[in-house]
Amino acid sequence: MSVQKPVRRITVPQIAARKGGEPIVSLTSYHAHTAAIVDKHADFILVGDSLGMVMHGMDSTLGVTVEMMITHGRAVMRGSQRALVVVDMPFGSYEESPAVAFRNAARIIQETGCGAVKLEGGARMAETIRFLTERGIPVMAHIGLTPQSSNVLGGFKTQGRDTDSWPLHEADARDVAEAGAFAMVLEGMVEPLAARITKQVAIPTIGIGASAECDGQILVLEDMLGLNPKPPKFVKVYGDLGGRIEQAVSEYAGEVRSRAFPTDDQTYR
Ligand code: KIV
8 A cells, every 4th residue: 555645845945945056936826726736837836916916906916915815825825735835925014113024924824824925125124024034934035126116116117227226226135135035036127137136145036027047937827828918028928818718708608698508517417
């Protein structure tokens, strides 16, 4: 009789150890069925606050709550078994003070069972990152284009177009790494800056609209599947899920309306 070994999840130290090694594969997921598929291929799954737009039709991530992140985080944990699951801390849940950040991060970890949280911001968040990591909460940082600050940044603008701004972004990267983040997302950043930061820091960089030289990449699943009618320009769209769903729904509607619905295998006897 063969006894099946339980699958062990990829850990935070295993991701951190991938600096400069085998590229880290990651995608977002917000629900159990997509998590089960992504789990077979990704090293970590991000329950991103982009779920506000993708799942809930919001204009930005600013209205996302801790409760929403917990609901979707639990679904992704149930659907996956292998990948590290990282849950985003939403706007307003961590900026006020390290103590508030700890309370909300601890709640997210306790109520979802996820392995780490992610929060946006560079040098200004270093104190909070240190506070959390010293108290047992692994933190993934997120610098460059930080969508939760879009009102301050004046929209979703690629960062680092002006080389004068590079030292600030480099300081952000250095500060979050020194504060104890185990990896950092570099979003919407000009390619040479993202490549420089990747060389400068000792923790893995995860690019999105940044550089192929990052230690790993992440995309929003619905963007790369062709479910978002207006994906960001940098996204390679690998499928036409929107078209496939439309085709299937239209076929089903036609069958119901023309009384060709396959009753034999679609009804209980
Ligand atoms: O919320 C999200 O999906 C993210 C990724 C874009 C990195 O933060």
